[in-house]
Amino acid sequence: MSETLAATTAPTTARRATPRSYLMCRPDFFTVSYRINPWMHPQQPTDTALAVRQWQSLYDTFIGLGHDVQLIDPIDGLPDMVFAANGGFVIDNVAYGANFTYAERQPEGPAYMQWFGEHGFRVAEPKNINEGEGDLMLVGDTILAGTGFRTATESHREVADLYSREVVSLTLVDPNFYHLDTAIAVLDPLTGDHDANIAYLPSAFDEASRGILAERYPNAIHVSPEDAAVLGLNSISDGLNVVIAKRATGFEASLRERGYNPIGVDLSELLLGGGGVKCCTLELRK
Incomplete structure (x- = not known):
């Protein structure tokens, strides 16, 4: 049986939702035509229409929660562009661009940087390999930064200098969890460091x-x-509502115990590409 445990017994706290602004990309060209992570199997068929319907459900969930969702146009030949979180990292209206590890995804970096520039963000072109919010997470006042599979540790120093914030490097060791956002969920993103909290998979590190x-x-x-x-x-998470994979029932129960409102969605078709709720969602912090 699946089991999710708190590291310690923590009191239930009154939660408050805060409206957010997100960037998403419709999976109009989604398919699995190459293999750059353990989830991807090009020999297995994918259903683009189903992926679009599941993505639309996620989009509608965010709109229903009162969040602002902006869209970047998908590009034919870039099937992973739906995973918008990898397109950059945005704090204080400054967008740090992505520089992808694999050639198949490298054209996504300039596409997202162009969108940022056209929509009023100051764009910082990266000098080092990084995959945006896939490996960069703002938790309170601190940036957690992943490395081990995709993002170079040199980019962590670049991010620290750019945003003048503490950056804490974390090393991933399980290839199934190759991005930080597959192994950590930020639950209280806007609180100070002393109140901020996360959920995570210990064995991924x-x-x-x-x-x-x-x-x-x-x-x-x-x-x-x-x-x-x-x-x-x-x-x-918006501080109260946590949009999660529908099948993560143990995690859902733990969130309810802590006073959060988990909302399950089905992105099983996009999971064939190695992506989930967060992968499809880039936060625009202005």
């Missing part, structure tokens, strides 16, 4: 990173491998 997370977030929810395997941690 090396020993040193597990120690950092345990010290910084003693009340974090530890999510089971079963819930993580359906990308349950690849979620979006």
